[in-house]
Amino acid sequence: MAIGKLYGVGVGPGDPELVTIKAARIVKEADIIFAPQSKKGRASVALKIVQGIIDEREEAPEILQPLFPMTEDAQTLDKSWDEAAEQLYEKLSKGLDAVFVTLGDPTIFSTFSYVSKRLQKKGVEVVLVPGIAAMTACSTTAGIQLTEQDDILVVVPQVDERLSKILPYVDTVVAMKTSRHLDLLEKCINEDPREKEIVSVQNCTMPDENVVQGFVKNKKYFSTSIIKLKK
Numbered sequence: 228m229a230i231g232k233l234y235g236v237g238v239g240p241g242d243p244e245l246v247t248i249k250a251a252r253i254v255k256e257a258d259i260i261f262a263p264q265s266k267k268g269r270a271s272v273a274l275k276i277v278q279g280i281i282d283e284r285e286e287a288p289e290i291l292q293p294l295f296p297m298t299e300d301a302q303t304l305d306k307s308w309d310e311a312a313e314q315l316y317e318k319l320s321k322g323l324d325a326v327f328v329t330l331g332d333p334t335i336f337s338t339f340s341y342v343s344k345r346l347q348k349k350g351v352e353v354v355l356v357p358g359i360a361a362m363t364a365c366s367t368t369a370g371i372q373l374t375e376q377d378d379i380l381v382v383v384p385q386v387d388e389r390l391s392k393i394l395p396y397v398d399t400v401v402a403m404k405t406s407r408h409l410d411l412l413e414k415c416i417n418e419d420p421r422e423k424e425i426v427s428v429q430n431c432t433m434p435d436e437n438v439v440q441g442f443v444k445n446k447k448y449f450s451t452s453i454i455k456l457k458k
């Protein structure tokens with residue numbers, strides 16, 4: 228029997244209207260929906276975004292919701308990705324197609340990549356479906372042009388010495404996961420003498436979206452800051 232395909236489907240930043248037509252069709256047709264949880268009993272945001280599409284199906288898909296703990300411990304993460312890959316392979320080897328729903332786009336800081344690499348090694352065909360990335364949703368919500376003319380855009384998931392080194396050459400910084408590194412980020416940005424425009428967007432395109440001028444101190448996970456450094 229042929230092995231099923233694994234789809235890595237980006238479902239956008241939160242608003243179900245921002246799910247692409249292609250993503251919606253694939254979710255409608257899938258045998259298995261794979262939507263990892265960060266805490267037991269807390270459905271993934273990606274799953275919630277496509278729940279309306281799933282509810283409209285005549286035949287319900289099987290929904291797998293393994294636990295991907297929010298930790299930076301490499302061993303714990305490796306173990307959860309190994310287990311997820313095994314769980315998916317068991318289904319795919321029966322000829323079933325699986326859809327891994329992922330917030331935003333599957334090629335930007337998505338746990339999908341760690342699982343898909345493991346499955347590709349086993350000969351599974353992986354199909355990627357782009358989604359609207361959080362950073363472009365945040366820039367449109369904030370009404371900020373990310374790049375113009377010869378601007379250099381840098382996207383960071385954390386702050387370390389590399390950002391200070393390249394910052395003098397950068398026109399726009401998109402800082403993701405800011406709840407984890409806000410103090411360092413603020414320090415690094417403040418050290419640049421240029422005039423700046425800073426906007427932070429939390430829970431972008433979700434019902435409780437919050438747009439703040441400057442950095443935002445609360446520790447919400449879905450926070451992105453856009454820093455424009457004036458020429």
Ligand SMILES: C[S@@+](CC[C@H](N)C(=O)[O-])C[C@H]1O[C@@H](n2cnc3c(N)ncnc32)[C@H](O)[C@@H]1O
Nearest residue numbers: 240331332335360361403404430431449450451
């Ligand atoms: C693991 S990354 C996922 C990125 C996602 N794959 C993408 O394409 O945007 C999680 C980070 O994305 C950003 N993010 C995701 N959704 C967001 C939203 N709705 N509003 C603001 N930031 C968001 C936050 O910086 C969050 O910490």
